[in-house]
Amino acid sequence: MTVKKTNWKFAVFLGLLCLIVIPPTLAYADDDDDAEDIVESLGWVAVGAGIVANVPFIAMNKIRRYAIKTGSSTMQVAKQIRTVYKPILNFHIMLNSIGYFAGMTHGLMLSRHLDSVSLSLAIVMSVMMVSGLLLKYTSSRNSKIFGKLLHGQFGLVILLAALVVLHIVVGDD
Amino acid sequence: MKSISIVFVLFVMLSTVYTIPAVYAEEDDDEDDREGFGEMKREREHQDEGIPIGTDIGNIILYGTIAAIGVSIAYTAFKIKSSKRKSSQKS
Numbered sequence: 001m002t003v004k005k006t007n008w009k010f011a012v013f014l015g016l017l018c019l020i021v022i023p024p025t026l027a028y029a030d031d032d033d034d035a036e037d038i039v040e041s042l043g044w045v046a047v048g049a050g051i052v053a054n055v056p057f058i059a060m061n062k063i064r065r066y067a068i069k070t071g072s073s074t075m076q077v078a079k080q081i082r083t084v085y086k087p088i089l090n091f092h093i094m095l096n097s098i099g100y101f102a103g104m105t106h107g108l109m110l111s112r113h114l115d116s117v118s119l120s121l122a123i124v125m126s127v128m129m130v131s132g133l134l135l136k137y138t139s140s141r142n143s144k145i146f147g148k149l150l151h152g153q154f155g156l157v158i159l160l161a162a163l164v165v166l167h168i169v170v171g172d173d
Numbered sequence: 174m175k176s177i178s179i180v181f182v183l184f185v186m187l188s189t190v191y192t193i194p195a196v197y198a199e200e201d202d203d204e205d206d207r208e209g210f211g212e213m214k215r216e217r218e219h220q221d222e223g224i225p226i227g228t229d230i231g232n233i234i235l236y237g238t239i240a241a242i243g244v245s246i247a248y249t250a251f252k253i254k255s256s257k258r259k260s261s262q263k264s
Contacts, residue, residue, distance in 0.1 A: 013182075115223030116231035120238035127242050142253065149249040159241055166234075170223045 016101070042106035043171075047164060049099030057092040058157075060085075093136065100129050117170055121163040128156065 060081060067078035107114075107122055128151065135147030150156075224231045 113223065114226065116226045116228075116235040117224055119226065120235050123238060123242065145253055146249055149252060150246065153245045153249070155241065156245055159238065163238070 039106055039109040042102045042109070046099045046103030046106060047168070049095045049102065050164070053092050053095030053099060054157075057088060060088060093132070096129075096132065100125060115170065117163060117167050121160075121167050124156065124160045124163060128160065 064078050064081045064085075067074040067081070103125060104122065107118055110118075131147050131151040133147075134143055135151050138144055138147065224234065226232075226235065
């Protein structure tokens with residue numbers, strides 16, 4: 001069991017390392033348009049991963065809450081959602097981690113053209129990521145509640161979405 | 174202990190991977206300056222892109238974001254504290 005766990009950790013470590021090392025290497029391999037295209041694609045990977053990871057997860061949570069609120073007739077739906085909650089949560093965490101690292105690599109590779117929207121976006125993304133990690137990996141009750149409240153703040157989600165849209169609009173100009 | 178060492182190694186690798194490209198990017202900047210008027214013009218064109226840090230709108234966006242994060246963290250802490258106070262008053 002311990003050997004399996006160590007192997008699993010090693011695989012995750014290697015995967016993460018490849019994900020982080022390969023894009024910069026590609027970007028700096030040639031100082032031409034191809035490299036810039038690859039870095040730009042990383043930004044789109046981050047946006048895509050964020051949409052796929054968050055929209056179904058938020059929708060599922062809203063439906064579950066609504067089903068519990070309305071009472072007995074929709075309770076079956078809430079129970080069914082509860083059975084698939086764990087895999088969808090893991091999917092949410094995995095895709096958001098990929099999106100975060102892709103977005104950060106994209107930002108660091110294009111840090112020469114850093115503007116205030118990109119910096120604000122990086123700060124908000126990091127806050128969301130740290131609160132998510134706090135929620136997942138802490139055992140203390142207080143920090144778990146803090147992580148849960150901060151991670152689920154509607155204002156921060158709206159701010160993140162607005163900054164992503166602004167970043168795409170400003171970047172395209 | 175093992176997981177702590179893995180996290181430490183990961184942190185060191187991450188900092189190395191992110192620091193080295195940044196150093197190279199800095200060197201590229203110097204090369205651009207040395208290459209003459211054409212390159213300098215290209216640099217200025219790039220600087221015009223986006224909303225640069227230090228301008229009025231840029232500062233509003235940046236400080237607005239930091240303020241929003243600060244407010245949400247303070248609100249969360251306040252909510253936890255008030256719920257704790259309520260539960261201690263009940264018992």
